[in-house]
Amino acid sequence: MAPGILLSTVEEDDSRPLKRTKLSTGDSDAVEVASPHPLGVKPLGNAYTASSNSKANTGLFSRLPDELLAHFLELLNTEALRGLGSSCKALFAFTRADDLWRALFIESPPKDFKWLGTWRRTYLQLSSDHEARIICKNLFSDVLYRPFYCANTPLNxxxxxxxxxxxxxxxxxxxxxxxxxxxxxxxxxxxxxxxxxxxxxxxxxxxxxxxxxxxxxxxxxxxxxxxxxxxxxxxxxxxxxxxxxxxxxxxxxxxxxxxxxxxxxxxxxxxxxxxxxxxxxxxxxxxxxxxxxxxxxxxxxxxxxxxxxxxxxxxxxxxxxxxxxxxxxxxxxxxxxxxxxxxxxxxxxxxxxxxxxxxxxxxxxxxxxxxxxxxxxxxxxxxxxxxxxxxxxxxxxxxxxxxxRKKLSEVLRFLRDCPDQISGFKDDVKDPYGLFVERLGRSHPEVLEEGLKELERKDKQGGRGKWEELTKPKEEEEHGFSFGFGDDDDNADIP
Ligand SMILES: O=C(O)CCC(=O)C(=O)O
Ligand SMILES: [Fe+2]
Missing domain, CATH: 2.60.120.650 (Cupin)
Known part of the structure; x- marks a missing residue:
């Protein structure tokens, strides 16, 4: 089974205490995760043996793949999400995806708020006992289940x-x-x-x-x-x-x-x-x-x-x-x-x-x-x-x-050749490479000279690392991948 497709039988009666459920992830060692999903959502694979599927009750939305439905919901504001969420069980669950509420929070953070355990509760300043919780027994969605699974699967x-x-x-x-x-x-x-x-x-x-x-x-x-x-x-x-x-x-x-x-x-x-x-x-x-x-x-x-x-x-x-x-x-x-x-x-x-x-x-x-x-x-x-x-x-x-010092030429090359990837300098530094060369030249001329020489050597090599240079004729390298321990072009493991 491909990783990502989760087939499992999860506890249906959520009044019972949490139990650990084995979920197949495609790896030989099944991973254990606490179950069930707080709203009773199950992995999509379970839909194939279920007698009913509450997504069928979502009207036109039932035709959208879950991924597209989730993207569509990202376009909605608070009122629309709450309104749609109260129309049926499946949309209730889809509109509860906490990432939607995290995005709304980040976009317009409430002035005074208390963190209340989820982004939705915090954004709406709703305590958990004031938040509706409807169990959606017949909803099968990896899009909804996967984040819950990932948040709970043991990582250590x-x-x-x-x-x-x-x-x-x-x-x-x-x-x-x-x-x-x-x-x-x-x-x-x-x-x-x-x-x-x-x-x-x-x-x-x-x-x-x-x-x-x-x-x-x-x-x-x-x-x-x-x-x-x-x-x-x-x-x-x-x-x-x-x-x-x-x-x-x-x-x-x-x-x-x-x-x-x-x-x-x-x-x-x-x-x-x-x-x-x-x-x-x-x-x-x-x-x-x-x-x-x-x-x-x-x-x-x-x-x-x-x-x-x-x-x-x-x-x-x-x-x-x-x-x-x-x-x-x-x-x-x-x-x-x-x-x-x-x-x-x-x-x-x-x-x-x-x-x-x-x-x-x-x-x-x-x-x-x-x-x-x-x-x-x-x-x-x-x-x-x-x-x-x-x-x-x-x-x-x-x-x-x-x-x-040993990495100076790599930094010089990055600053010189990748100006649009440079980050972390203040806006008033217009030419980080020029500034660095100038400052280094003033205080450490011999270090700069050594760094520039190394840079010139790399330029001549045309991006081939020391490892490639020593171990492979140029043609071989051009015709396919061959592994050498190395660091960015200047091969790492050969001091
Ligand atoms: O402690 C961490 O999460 C790693 C931080 C890190 O890689 C970085 O600051 O670039
Ligand atoms: Fe890092």
Whole structure:
């Protein structure tokens, strides 16, 4: 059976206690999920053996495939949704899809609101005992059932039994030389550095709530006071929980430090060496983020901006990382689609959907790296690597993007050749490449010279990485895919 088609018998009488129901996902291990759907909706496969189907009572709407009906409902406003929802059981269920209400909320957020557990309740400020709940026993729809299933299917199992060849190396410490010579191109987890940070073990959700309760932080499309976000974090049913990702946390939390770094709350591990973007001073692109989210939240597949590298340090909780190198001659990770110029990554899937549909294949794909980074540790993301991140528990983390010396030519090339993909610079920086070259030339002329030489070498190679250069004649590369561990054109695993 194809993944995504769920056939199961779900508990019909929802007055009975929740039971765990096995659902076939097409994988050999059936996944368990709490059942039933709160409105009694069942997976579409059940329709084939059912005696009646309440979608048949929706008039003209019954002719629309569920996907199209769901799209149509996205065009409606509150009144229309509520009106249509009261016309029959099936439309009641379709108009309850919480994503519709999330979109309405984001479009016109109510001024004063209390988070009430779902987007609909919050948008309408309706408590759960004032909200109608009609059980739709004979409604069969993957479009409605799938988000519920994805929001409830266990995810931590995907972080277990990592094959040994996929494991991200875990190292107690590293020197700058080791990083520069061997590790700038590789993901790794440093197991000790963060424990010396003043904020380590002081920052917990409770302590941040005590100190920054009313400070608004950015969580995707909303700016919410921390107390609202944590209320959401502890009580939501979203398939992809809203993720707090704030680039202005330093000023919001008064963490600024003087030039000598006195009183710093945290700092990068020494091995990463100098961050060459620091020559840009106030004009550098966004580089530091506070991240907070519940278990099951995280980041879908992406590469970090401007060809920068990054470190990511959980202060509480733990994160599962799934990573792939990239290069002109490598396909993107399974389930990820790149636009022709590589500028847009389409991974239309939530993390849960990705895990259900592609994790097994991803794990078996050459180049795949996986690991769990625990509180107090730091994970290195080499520039150009695709990564998907899943919070295995509620987590607070800090992340910083940086430009290590060994990756300078990649950043220079990105800024020079992909101006429309550059992000995070303030609007008044019209020519990021020119500015970076000028500043670096002033303060680190020999580093710039080395970077430009490397860039010239890459230009001559015409996008072929060191690996391709060493292992394949040009014709072979042109005639088909052949795997080499590598990073964006400049092959990663060969320092
Ligand atoms: O902790 C996470 O979710 C990963 C964050 C990340 O990949 C990023 O900031 O680019
Ligand atoms: Fe990232």
């Amino acid at each position: 199992i995907y972080a277990s039994n990592i094959p040994s060849q996929n494991k991200i190396p875990r190292l107690p410490n590293m020197t700058s030389e080791e990083f520069s010579d061997q590790w700038s191109y590789q993901p790794f987890i440093l197991t000790s550095p963060v424990k010396e940070w003043p904020i380590y073990s002081k920052w917990t959700t409770e302590s941040l709530l005590r100190d920054y309760c009313n400070i608004p932080f950015r969580a995707e499309a909303v700016d919410w006071p921390l107390k609202t976000y944590t209320t959401y974090m502890y009580n939501n049913q979203d398939e992809s929980p809203l993720y707090l990702f704030d680039r202005n946390f330093v000023s919001k939390m008064n963490l600024e430090v003087g030039k000598d770094n006195a009183g710093a709350a945290y700092w990068p591990a020494e091995c990463f060496g100098e961050d060459l973007f620091s020559v840009l001073g106030d004009q550098r692109p966004d580089s530091s983020w506070l991240i907070m989210g519940p278990a099951r939240s995280g980041s879908t597949f992406h590469k970090d901006p401007n060809a920068t590298s990054a470190w990511n340090a959980p202060l509480t909780g733990s994160k599962y990382w799934l990573m792939f190198p990239s290069s002109a001659s490598l396909p993107p990770p399974p389930g990820v689609i790149l636009s022709e110029d590589g500028s847009e990554i389409t991974s239309p899937l939530s993390i849960a959907e990705y895990m259900l549909s592609f994790h097994e294949l991803a794990r078996a794909t050459p180049g795949c790296k996986e690991g769990i980074c625990y509180a107090g540790e730091v994970l290195h993301v080499p520039s150009g690597w695709f990564h998907l991140v899943l919070n295995l528990e509620e987590s607070i983390a800090l992340t910083q993007n940086f430009v290590p």
